[in-house]
Amino acid sequence: MESINLNHLFPTKTSNFTKDEIFDVAVVGAGVVGCAIFKEFCEQGAKTVLVEKANDILDGASKGNSAILHTGFDAPPDTLEHKCVQRGYEEYMKIKDDYNLPFLNTKALVVAWNDEQLGKLDAILQKGLGNGVKELDLLTHEQIIKREPNLSLDAKGAILVHGESLIDPWSAPLAYVKKGINCGGKIAFSHEVKDGHYNGKYWELQTSQKPINAKVIINAAGLYGDIVDKIKGTQDFKIIPRKGQFVIFDETAYNLINSIILPVPTKRTKGVVITKTAFGNILVGPTAEDQESRTDSQTVKETLEDLKNKAFHMLPALKNHKVTATFAGLRPASDEAYYRVSINDEKNWITAGGIRSTGLTSSLGLAKHIFELHDTRYEKSPKADEKVTVPNISEFAPRDNQKEGYGKIVCHCECVTEREIKNACHGELGAGNVGGLKRRTRAMMGRCQGFNCEAAVTQICKNEVKNHE
């Protein structure tokens, strides 16, 4: 009997640069925002390093979200968030095919469940139009039921938002990083930025491993954005993590809805959403709970029950379906309800903080915005136009198990092949921890939660890691 813990199976990744190297730019944090910024700067030809404290990308806020590509119809008007959400959406549409990234235009319904909410629909419509989102329709009760026959008959009216869509929240950032590396970027995983000193020419960052030098620092540390920002000398904002718990239903529920079901928003949050996911499930959530802890993503039974009941009220047929997963994500919200993006020209320090609840959509737009803020010309990377692809793990396109020679299916619930698991263990961008493995393959994420495959997955990973030492 061999003691193996899947948590500790993956070796710490090494970086391929020396401590004397001076980068043009160091991006701190490999969440979706950091990954997108990394891609942009690498493509533009800046010598860039992505510094991440975890042993993989997406270890913070970006690992658990609703995976909706927002149109910005309800964004705070004329804010940076509004601008970046729309620009991010456009950018995603431009690149998704090249990268083999999925996209499903399900559209969304903002549903009013009572007269008070019904009264607010017009204002939402006007706001949407004002935000430049033209494809909006007011639907009557009858029109809703025609579109969504399983929805509760309590639905009084709705706004149909044509552009709202679903993507794969894990493969997109992976593609961004891959592109950055292809354009010459470097990554330092398991390097936690602890402190730094600006010597007038460049920053010397102290990390948990070797020091890193860069002329410009971009702080994209998400839930730790305020802490990392202190390194520049002043602290302009405070992160107040906002937890969002989710309940994911089995694939049997997938066809119960066609559109994303959004509630009429209240001041604090967009409220509880019911949507399909790119992985063939139904997602219910998220909650919005402010908390002190930057790491506590525990789920709470009562809250999950409440989410379930709310969803059952809106979509009664959901009652007949099993829960596949429960989890929580933490939004890097701050003490103000807007993005905390700023530039300190004296110290060559850029902050991309407080990217609360729209970062998946806005990241590519935000990256462009930040590059423009930075205002330095580089010689564009010769590889900027080269295609980089990531494997498709979504249900919106053919998956690995539809192509021959995959060995065998290891995770039966999610149809994950041996080939996929092996590939996910390899290379500079291979999985760095068990979460990373799941996000690259979906293994163990289905209805049986590893009953059938966890042991086999552990064995395969162990062998792969050993063979490549």
Add this chain to the structure above:
Amino acid sequence: MNNIQIAIIGAGPAGLSAALELKKLGYDDLLVFDREDEAGGTPRHCGHLGFGMFEFKRVLSGPDYAKKLAKLAIDSGVNIKLKSTLTKVENGVLTFSTPEGIKQYKPTCTLFALGARETPRPDRLVSGTRSPNIITTGTLQRFAYLQKIKPFNKAVIIGSEIVSFSAIMSAKHAGIKIEAIIEEKDEIDSFCVIKYMVKYLLKIPVLTNTKLKNINGEDKKVTSVSVSTDEGEREIPCDGVIFTGQFIPESSIMQKSFDDFNFSNNSLYISQNFQAKDDGFFVAGNALRGALAAFKCYFEGKKVAKNIHDFIRFKHQPELIKIEADENISWYYPSMIDLKSPTKQHLTALRLKKRAKGAIKVLLNGRMIYKKNIHAFPFMSINIPWKDIELKPQDVIKLEFVNN
């Protein structure tokens, strides 16, 4: 696309015994499919003894039993297609994902013998941290017996159905210490000899009337569980949690593919002939209603083979009425009555979700036609006798349990 006479999905005890029987009855145009790379089903990873007594008159371990069954089938010429995952059923066509590509078959007759799984943590809505070290008995068995891996050092077991005993034995095999068995109900969910064995022979505390409140730990690491009783809350240090039991059929594929799904049983509606409403589809074994012992699934496989034989020989077209059940009933079989089939001894057999005293009632078109006072445990089957009544095609039968 291949036209075949009989497709059996699942090479566990139910599927293999059905295949053996059908072979005996002279059927050659028959294929058994399984998604695993080895035939035998769930017993493959039940490394402990406890199989084969009734079928083979010997006490075997699960893996030996699985091997024996698979060998019997292969020796008698049953063609088993491994690494073949059924992914879709549409218009009578079965679609499989295989390493050689997508394969499609159109059988005259299909038997689902897909087995069951334990309910893992998410569907139980448990508070706390998430970690790979929160597993089910099935996972533990696969670690301990198939991969020879010890995933953690000390664990608590949640639930006290008979399968928790398997969890103890599997943990012992892996060298994992069991700190306690935690049961929400006021007594254990299996025969009480088990309780005494666990408590006095194995010296493992059995905590009844105890609720799992929280799985403590940081992201990806379990450090303890918090449990609560009438006396208050306490923590039990551990680095693993094993959820046991609450078996549900591996039925998502059926739920996705058929309109009429029985949510009480989490399976298709099935007649006393194991036949579904849709033409030529049968279900047997744990796929019908959750876990029974392997030998029961084995004998059920033999029975369903005879029904398939009849179906093919006589082109039997059933006349079916449904039986519904209320939420106190964990499962019941059959869930349909075929009026054209010879009367059976029992109308149906059922199990309750919880131990309870009360009355079990059968309503025919809303009128009570049978009532019996019972005191039943969740692991006991209660037979409802077949009353000599005339049933008509439009009739509605409902099972109800009323607590005293």
